Amino acid sequence: MTTLGASIFSTDISTALHPEMTSLFWNQRRNPILKRLAVSTEQLASTATTVTSKTTPKRNFVEKESSEAAASSTATAVKSKTTSTGTTYLSEESEGNRKSLKDYFDEAKDMIKADGAPPRWFSPLECGSHSPDAPLLLFLPGIDGVGVGLTRQHQRLGKIFDVWSLHIPVKDRTSFAGLVQLIERTIRSEHNHSPNKPIYLVGESLGACFALAVAARNPHIDLVLVLSNPATSFSMSVLQSTISLLEFIPGQMTLTLCHILSSMTGDPLKMAIDNVVKGISVPPTIQDLSTYLSVLADILPNETLLWKLELLKSASAYANARLHSVKAQTLILYSGKDQMMPSEEEGQRLSRELPNCQTRRFDDNGHFLLLEEGVDLVTIIKGAGYYRRGKCINYVSDFIPLTTTEFNKFCEEIRLRSDLTSPVMLSTLEDGKIVADLSGIPSEGPVLYVGYHNLLGLEAFPMVQQFMIQRNVLVRCVAHPMFFESKDGGLPDFEGNDTLRIIGGVPASAVNLYKLLSSKSHVMLHPGGMREALHRKGEEYKLFWPESSEFVRMSSTFGAKIIPFGAVGEDDIAQIVLDYNDQMKIPFLKSQIEEMNKRVVKLRTDITGEVANQPVHLPLPIPKIPGRFYYYFGKPIETKGRKQELRDRKKSQKLYLQVKGEVENCIAYLKEKRQNDPYRNILPRLIYQATHGFRAQVPTFEL
Incomplete structure (x- = not known):
């Protein structure tokens, strides 16, 4: 009853990319293993100078092709470390590589520069160490649309998933139906390429509505949904009431952005106490918050914010009308202190509506749960028993060894x-002597x-x-x-x-x-x-x-x-x-x-x-x-x-x-x-x- 080798992603220049996929460039100083980037032939001439320039844009992302488009490309072999399941050692974590909210805004700022291209997928380089049999994880962003909402999760997710993130440019006005079709094309292509593997859809807020819509329309595909504070409760949110105000009261825009920013930065007093206890960086200063607000205003200018709110309204209505068709394995993460939407009540409602669903409650967290300190998506997925590489979970081969953080939490x-x-x-001991420790236990299994x-x-x-x-x-x-x-x-x-x-x-x-x-x-x-x-x-x-x-x-x-x-x-x-x-x-x-x-x-x-x-x-x-x-x-x-x-x-x-x-x-x-x-x-x-x-x-x- 009781009651664990980095790989390099590179691809040859493709001449057959999907229309929604255009090139993104990385900051090579952040990851020296970058070899090649995928770009379309139309962009090749205009970007060749940029790729070789010493002033490479500060983007740590590589564009992703679906299997259908990548069939003619040659990728490097992927290697991964294997861990013995006999004597299992704790997986070490690099404290120095942990990212913060500041990294989110820095990366978001880089992503939105001079970007007039259509929506497309990209993959963070720090997510390139996964094994060949790792399942695909598609991140569907929230209202910001940038696609870097998992930045604090990338390092760990990249070890067990092939991570792709959806980027919706600031000036893009693709409809809800168009975005759903884009996601559908990708999952259908990847499913045809690997029919025995699950595809994970991690949706944040608005992205959760996209995930539910796609799952309802594709019940034959093995999807695993991980939904963070789903925006299916948009009709009862504070954002619903701001749509008409934004159209007639320009000053309301700043108040709305401040409200969104406060949902990202969380409870300042709690953050300050947690940071002092943990001995980590101090909470954001007034200058930091001013910078964050400036970047947020660039991500969501007036016209874009109004468009995103209308998109939220459409997405929420569509997803709610088709919940009965969602058969996918679903994990809902909802916050107890979400100031933007009634996520706690919504999480409980969706749990009753969806047949194959579990929930996890985060008492002291806000709307942008995956950007908050102490939230580890890999640990959450493992704890729910949702990580698998095939049609059914294999509790031996799919097991992921504990990290030091997970073991310390277990001890606590x-x-x-x-x-x-x-x-x-x-x-x-072997000679029959009894000792007051575990030195008589064999090191090697099976035992x-x-x-x-x-x-x-x-x-x-x-x-x-x-x-x-x-x-x-x-x-x-x-x-x-x-x-x-x-x-x-x-x-x-x-x-x-x-x-x-x-x-x-x-x-x-x-x-x-x-x-x-x-x-x-x-x-x-x-x-x-x-x-x-x-x-x-x-x-x-x-x-x-x-x-x-x-x-x-x-x-x-x-x-x-x-x-x-x-x-x-x-x-x-x-x-x-x-x-x-x-x-x-x-x-x-x-x-x-x-x-x-x-x-x-x-x-x-x-x-x-x-x-x-x-x-x-x-x-x-x-x-x-x-x-x-x-x-x-x-x-x-x-x-x-x-x-x-x-x-x-x-x-x-x-x-x-x-x-x-x-x-x-x-x-x-x-x-x-x-x-x-x-x-x-x-x-x-x-x-x-x-x-x-x-x-x-x-x-x-x-x-």
Whole structure:
């Protein structure tokens, strides 16, 4: 139940670009790997001097062709780094390359200079390091239309997506229908080129309406929509009321731009506090805000702003009228402090209207969510379980290793649990010696950790954390499928689900276990499943395992080491007051449990007995004065070279019972030894940490 080589984009000069695609140029000083740019033959003569000039325009974008137009072009081979899924190292992030709101305005200013061309796609150079099988991500901008609204996300997005952004020039007056057709031509061309890959449409505000319109018109194409504060609520926004005022009151234009700018810069007081705490750059000065307002006025002069507002009105009406036709997988991001549109109410409404939809709420953010500090689109997509390279998600090959930021956030989320329980980790060396750390854990996989599931799976996350800290090994948790399903068949969205997906959780199935072991992963398995994690009163530390050996022969197929382990401590931190039997006697709770279990995915439907009795419910525990968690990992059991031997059912069953017996021995050992731990209770631990530092490791019993 529990609860990771840069490539170069270059292309030969094409003579067959789509009409909507014209050349863009990069600032070569920002990225020295630029080799060639795609330009149309009409522009070649007029721009050749510009390309070779020392004063290259400050644009870090390269024009993109659809596959249809690029078929005759020769692209450089793409190389990417591969990461072992056995010992998984944290992906390092470059703090110095993180962009700010100032970068958005600098890049927007460059993009709108002397630009009379039609709308077209471009790709940031910093998004050029993706692997060959990376799915395409099309960014559809908001009211600004510039296309650099993902500038703070480019570095990470570019590692897992082929990113294209739509640029709508300031003076362009292409209709809503024309822009939808442009997007459609691209996705149809790319779908024909790679029919087994999904295409991601990331739409911000106005762009979200474009994404919904395209999805409604192309239900046969595998699209994944990520919509940030969709402008489908335009009729109820403050911008709706400004259209008539802008036509007759020139001074209203400045007020409107100031309102848009305030939505970009967010809450100044919150920003100032966050920046001081994080030790990063100070918030925008008055001079900065004046510069931003000037650039915004260039992006949205009077006529353009009026045009964009009318475009918003048309786009919102069109998208709302066709929501019933949208079948695409959709993720809606909405802000709790959006001053431009009622995004929170709209996000909840769209969630009810769209059949395949999840939402994520950002309490303290404004309308331009993707430009704000601390918002990481890759982490959001990973947490929702929306990243895939094929028709269906592959939880092994599609897994993206944690970054240091993600791991630190994970540690912060479970900090209270870890601090209150001060986990003790014991492992066994090859000679049988027990040590008070994880040095007995193998570095290389495949390794299968088989153990008892504590109440509500409370032991899982601290275990994953300590394995990363002490051994730099990521343990993949095998969990019930309901944690990975959305709406029907799953649990309501909550933060713990996202965390489980981000740290590499995998739905329980024989196929997924096979994939994990074949990729030499470290895997955590609880044969007792929900029956142990949702046990009844008085059943603490009682194993509810199937009679047959579910995992032994599969482990031997890949020569995996099996490490039995015990984890105790649930009885030290909580006591069940209402278990399943109690709740089934209360009519209201009984009906809720029965209704939930009609929707939830059923496991082990082919077996009988107590282990098959796994109805989903939530035991009601009351907390105790916090005790301590203890983990004991027994001596690894080798299966390498025993594949033929363990094909014999009797021998396989014998090893299975041996593992089960070792788990029971580990639990018994911990229950006995913790009686002699002078720091089992929280008060002695607090006193120890007060004198030795609150990050100091608290001692335990003698081994």
